[in-house]
Amino acid sequence: MSHDAGGVRDALSALDSEYDAVVFDLDGTLVELLVDWDATATEAEAALAEQGVDAAGVDLWTMLDLADKHDVRPTIEDILSTRECDGAEVSERLPLADTVADLSVPVGVCSLNCERACRVALDVHDLDADVDAVVGRDSVATRKPHPEPLLATLRGLNATPESAVFVGDSPRDEESALAAEVDFLYVDAERSGN
CATH class of the missing domain: 3.40.50.1000 (HAD superfamily/HAD-like)
Incomplete structure (x- = not known):
């Protein structure tokens, strides 16, 4: 684009x-924002798996929906917000x-x-x-x-x-x-x- x-x-x-x-x-x-979204998704998927939520093969926004559904949103939100803030610090x-x-x-x-x-x-x-x-x-x-x-x-x-x-x-x-x-x-x- x-x-x-x-x-x-x-x-x-x-x-x-x-x-x-x-x-x-x-x-x-x-x-x-300079964020490695693939690495973020991998980390979020692993965090959801630790909570017993299968998020294999879904995008981050779907992971957020799954986290909401299973009442574990803070876990994913913390990962996303940390990476986004780090990416904002060095953004273009x-x-x-x-x-x-x-x-x-x-x-x-x-x-x-x-x-x-x-x-x-x-x-x-x-x-x-x-x-x-x-x-x-x-x-x-x-x-x-x-x-x-x-x-x-x-x-x-x-x-x-x-x-x-x-x-x-x-x-x-x-x-x-x-x-x-x-x-x-x-x-x-x-x-x-x-």
Whole structure:
């Protein structure tokens, strides 16, 4: 996926006057967390196995669902959040992050990463002062593509769904925006149709 984001930057400049708030996904949109997701999945699978939960061959998000079902979520959440925070400390700033300070409307972050990792990455890249609300995977009871994380971010910005735009990098982000009835823009201009 391209992280050129030039077309999206231009679109955000134009949208700045059209919307009352802009919400960004974090990983893959503003920064790239340096996390070995395969190693994380292997560690999480082993931790679930120790709890008697078979998670062989499933992705991390399914592992979280299994952990919830078997009431062992803290075990997996600890593994994920530790690796995400470590990855946030050494994350790479992506080009779209340069637009955040230039926006004249409130800015939020809505992420599948834990809130602490979001805040670490924002701090590392000097974006924390320009972001008014942060909602991570552990901030609310549900996670994207459920609309609640995005809606919670908008509440933190005192914005309504019809007055905001969500910028992300994945179909899950787009599904979340659609479910919350929020306009959506892909960070990759080609996917956005720009």
